[in-house]
Amino acid sequence: MGAEVREIRLSTATDATAPSELDAYAALIRRLDLERLGTDELARPVPELLREFADDPYRAHVPLGAFDGGTLVGMAELEWERDDDARTAYLVMLGVAPDRRRQDIGSALLAHAERVASDAGRPTLVLSADHGAGHGTDPADGTAPSPGGVLRAPQGDATIPADDPAVRFARAHGYALGQLDRVSVLDVAGRAAEFAARLADLAAPDPYRVRTWVDRAPDDLVDSLAVAHERMSVDAPSGAIAYELEHWDADRVRDEERRSLAKGRTTLTAAAVAPDGAVAGFTVLSLLADSPAVEQWDTIVLAAHRGHRLGMRLKLENLLLLQAADASRERVYTWNADENEHMLAINLDLGFRPFALESVWQRP
Structure with missing residues (x-):
């Protein structure tokens, strides 16, 4: 069964007792965070999302949803600098509800995001994906490599499993791994x-x-x-x-x-x-x-x-x-390029510990 992909409506629902599309969007982000990262404490609430997507004179923010009838079954979040010289857009999130995967919904979201970016004069699209603890090899924690082989970015030592669903998705759509970021957490x-x-x-x-x-x-x-x-x-x-x-x-x-x-x-x-x-x-x-x-x-x-x-x-x-x-x-989370040895050394010295990896992809 297909899904309609369009921009999320930011207005509240006509029926005051019904959740808005933005409510469903926030709930899906929280659900995906719990699945990928094991916590939802970084998920943005509806009031923050509303302000995030409101008119920003410096950076465009476009939330996309995949709908089956009135049900949100997938989401994507697209950003770009409003500068006339900018040519790159960033797909900072893309996810599909677990019970609706392998139905080409993710592919439809990506294709729609590519069209939106191209129409905005941003022909280069950069994708990001999260890989929770146990889904990659961070040199700081010695996680065992995947039996299906691993993928390494052009710089840095961390790897991600080649058979990870996000990896297979990005590569199937012609994107190449350009960078891995280490996500670390400090108990404070x-x-x-x-x-x-x-x-x-x-x-x-x-x-x-x-x-x-x-x-x-x-x-x-x-x-x-x-x-x-x-x-x-x-x-x-x-x-x-x-x-x-x-x-x-x-x-x-x-x-x-x-x-x-x-x-x-x-x-x-x-x-x-x-x-x-x-x-x-x-x-x-x-x-x-x-x-x-x-x-x-x-x-x-x-x-x-x-x-x-x-x-x-x-x-x-x-x-x-x-x-x-x-x-x-209780905790501070930080994101650092895997090749940024100096900043990573500072973080390790402070007591940051490995939490996740984030992969960043770009079509050659």
């Missing part, structure tokens, strides 16, 4: 004293100062923070994936802050400030609403300022800020 509850002691043991960061804030960047840092965000979009290891430059300025930083608050998120930032008053590096923690989990977002030290252990200092400063802002939080 009750560790404030430990983080403070480790921070005290670090050498003084001269000539840098570290500044921290909650939700809104200081006015005197917002312009140079935008520069650092822009560098983050292309300086992070990208394997064989065509990540494109994101243009950032102070207005985009402020818009991101407003949107994050509207989603119900709390954002914690630690930044290293150089003697000239400019941001030399920063790290961001994002606290999900109604969850014990925290997402580690961007961390970067600009090239001219590396070699001073600023990455470790910034992460420790922000972990202490997290303890002060919300000591009830």
Whole structure:
């Protein structure tokens, strides 16, 4: 039986007692997260999704659904930079309800996403897929390789099983593995004293100062923070994936802050400030609403300022800020390219442990 693929309607249902399409979309994401990752504490609730998909002047967000009658049986989420020079779209999620697989619903979602991206002037499509614990080989945990053989990205040491359903799907549609990201988790509850002691043991960061804030960047840092965000979009290891430059300025930083608050998120930032008053590096923690989990977002030290252990200092400063802002939080999740040895070493030193792998695919 086929399914109709179209964009998710963001409005609430006509019948106040019936769930909206966005409710069904959020419920399917939660169901897929539980299946793939063993937890739903990273799943976004409906209010956050609504704000995510609302008008964003900098990045387009297109949620797609596959419907059998009025029932949502599959979903996909497509994004791209609105910049006129951008040519790449990112399919950050694609999934089908377990009882409706092997019915070409995933293929229909992908084909529709490819058409939407092409019509938007984004002929290059990048796919992402999650592989939970036990579904890949992370060098940090020594997981045994798959008897069906493994697939390795062009850079890095981690592998994923060649017979994994997501792997077979991507390859069958002409996509090549371009990168593997390690997803790691750090238990943080009750560790404030430990983080403070480790921070005290670090050498003084001269000539840098570290500044921290909650939700809104200081006015005197917002312009140079935008520069650092822009560098983050292309300086992070990208394997064989065509990540494109994101243009950032102070207005985009402020818009991101407003949107994050509207989603119900709390954002914690630690930044290293150089003697000239400019941001030399920063790290961001994002606290999900109604969850014990925290997402580690961007961390970067600009090239001219590396070699001073600023990455470790910034992460420790922000972990202490997290303890002060919300000591009830239990875990921090982070995503790092498998080839990013320096950042992975910092995370291992802090106590992050392997959680999952994320594969990233692009059609050659």
